[in-house]
Amino acid sequence: MSRTSKLPLLKLDGGGLLFERVISNPQELEPAKLAAEGLVSAYNLIGIEAVGVGGRDLAGGLDFLKTQAGLAKFAWLSANLVEPASGKPLFTPFISRTLGDTRVAIIGITSGQLPGLGLPSGAATIKPWAPVLAPLVAELARSHDFLVLLTDLSPAECGGVARQFPALNLIINAGGDTYNQPPKTLGPTTLLAATGRQGKYTGTLEITWSRGGRWGEGENQFKALQDKDTELLRTSKQLVEIGSQPELASQAGNLRRRQTLLQEEIEGLRTALAGVEIAFFTNTFTAMAAAVGAEPKVAAIVAQVRERIGERGRKNAMASSTTEPAPLPDFTGWRTCAACHPKATARWQSTNHAGAYATLVKKDRQFNVNCLICHVTGGEAVSTDRLATLPPELQGVGCEVCHGPGRRHAEGHEKTRPRRVPETLCRNCHVPEHDGHFEYARNLEKIRCDR
Ligand code: HEC
Ligand code: HEC
Ligand code: HEC
Ligand code: HEC
Numbered sequence: 001m002s003r004t005s006k007l008p009l010l011k012l013d014g015g016g017l018l019f020e021r022v023i024s025n026p027q028e029l030e031p032a033k034l035a036a037e038g039l040v041s042a043y044n045l046i047g048i049e050a051v052g053v054g055g056r057d058l059a060g061g062l063d064f065l066k067t068q069a070g071l072a073k074f075a076w077l078s079a080n081l082v083e084p085a086s087g088k089p090l091f092t093p094f095i096s097r098t099l100g101d102t103r104v105a106i107i108g109i110t111s112g113q114l115p116g117l118g119l120p121s122g123a124a125t126i127k128p129w130a131p132v133l134a135p136l137v138a139e140l141a142r143s144h145d146f147l148v149l150l151t152d153l154s155p156a157e158c159g160g161v162a163r164q165f166p167a168l169n170l171i172i173n174a175g176g177d178t179y180n181q182p183p184k185t186l187g188p189t190t191l192l193a194a195t196g197r198q199g200k201y202t203g204t205l206e207i208t209w210s211r212g213g214r215w216g217e218g219e220n221q222f223k224a225l226q227d228k229d230t231e232l233l234r235t236s237k238q239l240v241e242i243g244s245q246p247e248l249a250s251q252a253g254n255l256r257r258r259q260t261l262l263q264e265e266i267e268g269l270r271t272a273l274a275g276v277e278i279a280f281f282t283n284t285f286t287a288m289a290a291a292v293g294a295e296p297k298v299a300a301i302v303a304q305v306r307e308r309i310g311e312r313g314r315k316n317a318m319a320s321s322t323t324e325p326a327p328l329p330d331f332t333g334w335r336t337c338a339a340c341h342p343k344a345t346a347r348w349q350s351t352n353h354a355g356a357y358a359t360l361v362k363k364d365r366q367f368n369v370n371c372l373i374c375h376v377t378g379g380e381a382v383s384t385d386r387l388a389t390l391p392p393e394l395q396g397v398g399c400e401v402c403h404g405p406g407r408r409h410a411e412g413h414e415k416t417r418p419r420r421v422p423e424t425l426c427r428n429c430h431v432p433e434h435d436g437h438f439e440y441a442r443n444l445e446k447i448r449c450d451r
Contacts, residue, residue: 009204010097012106014174014194015052015152017043018068019059020433027316027384031309031370033060036068038305044073045297052108052150053078053091054174055126062090062123077108077150079136080127090124094140102209105144107136107168109151109161111175129153133165141167145211148172155192162186169209183281188214191281206282213279222278225269232262306365313367317388330405331378333393337406344449348399351447357395374429377401397429421448 018036023029043051053076057065069076069091079093094107112126129151140147147168152175153161162168166189173194183193183205195203208222239255242248334354338345348354356375360366372387373379377398379387400406402421408414423440430438445451 010099010104011046011048012148012150012172013043013048013051014150014172015054015108015110016056016174017051017054018057018065020056022056022059025384028370028373029060030312031368033064034309034312035305036060036064037071038301040068040072041301044071045301048074049097050075050077050095050106050108050150052076052152052172052174053081053110054152055111055113056152058124066090075106077106078110079107080129080132081110082125082127084123084125087127093136096144102146102211103144104146104148105140106148106150107133107140109133109149109153111152111154111157113154113157129157129161130164133161137165137167146170146207146209151175155194158192159186162190162192166190170205170207185215191215208281209279210277213277215279215281218273218276218278221269221273221276225266225273228262228266228269232259232266235259235262310364310367313369313388316369316385317367328378328381328390328394330407331381331394331400332405332407332410333377333391333400334396334398335393336410337399340410341449345399347449347451348447353397353401353447356397374434378405381405401425 017039019032023032051072051074053065065076075095076091077094078091079089081090082088083090091108094105097104097106109129109132110126112128137147147170149161149168149171151158151161151171151173153173154175155173157175158171158173161171163186166187168190171186171190171192173192181192181194183191183203186192193203193205235255235258239252239259242252242255334345334348352359357366357372360368360371360375365371367388369384369387373384375395375397376387376390377394377396377400378390382390394400402425404419426440426443427438429435430443432438
């Protein structure tokens with residue numbers, strides 16, 4: 001952040017690390033909690049400095065979050081998640097770090113705008129951000145050069161935050177899309193940055209900053225200055241190499257003229273930059289898998305978590321299969337349809353929908369109910385603990401996922417045609433977390449069974 005030296009790396013996460021969404025079903029919550037524990041262990045190894053407490057992080061309950069925070073070697077930041085009686089923050093509101101000669105403050109703000117998030121009454125309250133940030137930002141801006149906010153507020157709300165608190169220089173956001181977003185300015189002094197959810201990606205921001213800077217200021221001159229400095233160094237070196245060899249006298253003359261010109265240009269750029277507070281960044285994204293894939297300890301944690309989730313699911317499935325098979329009176333399975341619709345069936349079998357369950361088996365994830373929910377047929381009609389015990393003809397994304405339960409139609413009772421397939425139905429499963437580039441029209445052509 002100083003003018004000349006690069007800022008040391010500070011590893012931060014905007015929030016919502018533990019859970020992808022608010023989960024109300026206990027059967028889904030159980031494996032999700034195991035995965036959350038794994039994420040905390042992995043972050044401990046990677047050397048994360050701080051994460052924001054996101055509203056989603058409360059999906060496993062306040063006690064679960066507190067336990068995870070206790071196991072973490074990094075700070076969990078929230079200035080507005082408070083104990084109702086005392087109004088005191090339940091987590092650390094902010095931390096300070098000194099990087100080179102730059103004092104950086106990192107603040108956390110938790111979003112209260114999550115559908116389905118039932119906070120344990122009496123245990124915690126999420127205060128509105130504005131009155132909490134007002135005194136905090138004012139105080140921290142006096143003693144720091146650069147202010148960072150970690151939050152899962154919506155990107156629109158972040159715009160409001162930036163307007164009200166221009167002293168915040170960088171907002172790392174976990175409340176928006178699940179895709180990586182290139183950083184963008186929300187005002188002259190505030191930058192918004194975000195990566196996909198749950199630590200699947202890392203974004204590296206290389207920041208050149210001087211206190212009081214406005215984003216983008218001095219960038220072109222600063223980079224031109226660096227280029228000219230490099231060229232001047234090269235020219236001077238060449239001149240030394242040539243020395244006083246008479247046969248190279250004319251070449252030396254050219255180089256000397258270039259040297260003088262460069263010195264003048266550098267002087268000019270230095271003068272132009274003297275009054276400017278330089279502030280710019282470059283950004284890159286890296287898939288976490290690629291960034292830490294070679295790290296065997298992280299890989300071991302991932303394997304261990306999968307093992308534990310599989311084990312738990314297997315036990316639940318065994319317990320269920322001792323009772324009656326899952327009651328699905330309205331569904332019949334694809335084999336029945338095949339008898340009267342051989343062409344459509346052959347078409348379906350050529351798509352990956354038919355093998356969606358086999359895909360899980362290949363990865364040994366067929367007992368994880370959080371995976372099964374989108375990789376089977378009729379999942380919405382049975383309780384979650386039965387998902388691992390469906391008969392083979394309902395494993396995979398079958399006919400009745402799209403055309404609706406078909407037993408009555410197959411038995412000839414239903415005169416009306418099975419339902420048409422609306423786009424919203426596809427999007428129940430083709431969500432950004434699992435399919436980052438779903439385009440209805442294009443994808444429909446690949447799977448429709450009348451082609
Ligand atoms: C006993 C034979 C039979 C079985 C079994 C059967 N269907 Fe049909 N299906 C038909 C007939 C006949 C029609 C044409 C009815 C019509 O056009 O109204 C039809 C129509 C359809 C259509 C509408 C086609 C269009 O042109 O719009 C769909 C979709 C369909 N069936 C899906 C299924 C599915 C899914 C299953 C399995 C759950 C199934 N069918 C089982 C006989 C069968
Ligand atoms: C019940 C969840 C679910 C629904 C509903 C669903 N899909 Fe899929 N879809 C999947 C899964 C899971 C896969 C990946 C299967 C695999 O690779 O094992 C997939 C794969 C696909 C593929 C890749 C197929 C291939 O052969 O390469 C396309 C295209 C697709 N879906 C389109 C659609 C469209 C269009 C709709 C709506 C008409 C739809 N899907 C509805 C779960 C679903
Ligand atoms: C919300 C629905 C949903 C859930 C939950 C889900 N999947 Fe999928 N999965 C999909 C869809 C949709 C596709 C197809 C993606 C595409 O075509 O790009 C897919 C594709 C896949 C594929 C094949 C493509 C690939 O990425 O290699 C694998 C493997 C897979 N899923 C494994 C899993 C596992 C393991 C879980 C549980 C941890 C899981 N899925 C949970 C919807 C889901
Ligand atoms: C991922 C969704 C999906 C799945 C799974 C699926 N279909 Fe379809 N099917 C479609 C779509 C989309 C169409 C095109 C008509 C429409 O939009 O409803 C279609 C059309 C049909 C038609 C009409 C064919 C025609 O020539 O007019 C039949 C019959 C049919 N499907 C039967 C089946 C059967 C049987 C299966 C299972 C073996 C199946 N479908 C699986 C989405 C699906």
